[in-house]
Amino acid sequence: MLELLWLIPILPLAGAAINGLLGRRMPKALVTAVGVGAPLASLVIALGCLWQYAQEYAPGGRTFEDVYYLWTAGPLQIPAAFMLDALSAVMLFVVTFVGFWIHVYSAGYMGHEEGYSRYFAYLNLFMSAMLLLVLGNNFLVMFVGWEGVGLCSYLLIGFYYDQPVPPAAGKKAFIVNRIGDFAFLLGLFALFAKFSTLTYTEIFPRIAAQPGLVTGEYVPGFSLAAFVALCFFVGAMGKSAQIPLYVWLPDAMAGPTPVSALIHAATMVTAGVYMVVRSNVIYQLAPGVSMFVAIIGATTAIFAASIALAQTDIKKVLAYSTVSQLGYMFLAAGLGAYSAALFHVMTHAFFKALLFLGSGSVIHAMGGEQDMRQMGGLKKHMPSTYWTYVIGALAISGVPLLSGFFSKDEILHAAASNHQWVLWAVGLITAGLTAFYMFRSVFLTFHGKFRGTHEQEHHLHESPPSMTVPLWILAVGAVFAGYVGVPKLLSMGRDLNRFHHWLEPVIAVPQGLEAGEHNLGAGMEWALVLITTAVALTGIFLSRSFYGGDNGLAKGRTWAQRFPFVHRLLENKYYVDEIYDALIVRPLAALSRFFWKVVDTFLIDGAVNAGAFLTELTGDVGRFSTTGNVRNYALYFFLGVILLFWWIAFA
């Protein structure tokens, strides 16, 4: 089956081509069959490959690599090759599994929308690019996938292109992403300049064997490792929405909700984390940059969580939640806990996709309404949606025994083991905030009395099976996905953290964490777990007292009235977009206008127009020589002859 690995990204690509080129003339059932069938085929092949990999390659810690083509351009040799190792296996599973169920959900959600075939074409194209990203065996193939998902993000955010907001949001996403891509490219150039290759299996072993290659000073103040690590992380800032390049993610909610689930929760935004984990060898040799990564991650986590507290659009709450959880992942990666970061990627994919799809179900029932202030009491109308959403909320809040608990706990444990108590505290507070705002959305949406219009109330209905079945499947994942990573503490001494062991071949264990694993003592570790759990539950109960019951919204409003300044600050997302607009967008627009009006119109066009003007002037003057009088012409002949004679005779 592993010889079919290359089909995994190719089948969705073919699906995209078929639906994109011929979809308009195909019956909807065929569009659905192609659009959902391609990811299904990818999933089946992926599962087969994963099974074969687990049987034959994993036990020896070997990787499967297959080269399909070799591009050569002078000294540059780029293989078009895929690799299946422990890391890409995890990502492959997450992307194909969650991706497939979101495609199924989309068939129901987008069933009555115009542009149905275009939607599936773009979504399949996205799957193809994302799979390329995770399966590539070198940084360039990863970059191709990286750019591809950025493109599809733009296309899908701006899906409703006839409305004013989506195209602008799509542009914003693409442009902000590009800033990160630029830095990523710089990192790639630096790496290539040193190693003349971009293949993982050629670079990482060389660095691991000879760290001196990358630790000498490369740029003032930075070693090559630090430079590359920093450049890569800026790329991750853009793709995975960290401070300061996160601003596109909330705007990206203008796209259809399944898009938000797939791209902006489960897969594309985790590409940055994947990239950092893949490059863990480099990050370990750049401790300063790694700490920077951790700090940015933690700051982003708490910053975004605080904004989510005051958002009224259910999708915006989830968007900021995603930014916040991505912060957790980078916090882990920065501390050297790469497997914890990846673990959180996996669990987050399940529960965040679940939450988004649940919100989509709600929006669908509300006839397109996304404002939670218009909702309320939906639990009796949509039981499946309600219960799966609650499961997702419990998971993300880190309630014990669900997946989020295990992954979040491992991240906080990493902070504590490394004695980074500030980061630990930030992570803890964010966990509390997360529980609070997630259950705020639960109470405002599903509990209490309905606050919308009568027509909306009549329209309320549970979603069709094409939408609820994926919800339940993802709910099962959200509950059980954590069990592959049970920490030693809770497993009564038995080492059940399969996830960590699975990743060992790929992740060189950093000195800090190895030592740190055992330096806290069982008592301290139990205390930390209990504190975390207590904080999460406090968040949930506090949220219930604020927003539970029949008058949840009104009760919550009184709190907003008591702290108007804070509330306004949070609701307006700390005015970051406005600050960017004033500091960056406007000066840039003014500069553009200068280049346009002065340089282009006045100077360049002026120069060309001046040439034309001179020609015209010459013509206007010169035309008087065409008198039409033959005798004048004869005179000119004669003068010319004399000139010729003179020239031949004397010059």
Added chain:
Amino acid sequence: MSVPISWYLLLAAALFAIGTIGALTRRNGISIFLSIELMLNAANLTLVAYARQMDDRTGQLIVFFVMAVAAAEAAVGLALFIAVFRQRHTIDVNRMNLMRW
């Protein structure tokens, strides 16, 4: 006693000058053609004079060609003038100035 060649050349030059002035100055189209023929014949005279002086009959051969060309040119030119006359009812070259600015 032979005539010094300079006389012939001087005569040819004088004829040529007269022809040129005539071609540039006359109003009547036919007169202009006359002047042009005069210039051509001046050239012929020069050619024959040198042919005699250098004892080389090539010069005389060239004269034949020149005369044939002159005749053809006159024929074409006169045909042109007839065509113009049919339109303009005049052969005053001053009146043929359609190509003015």
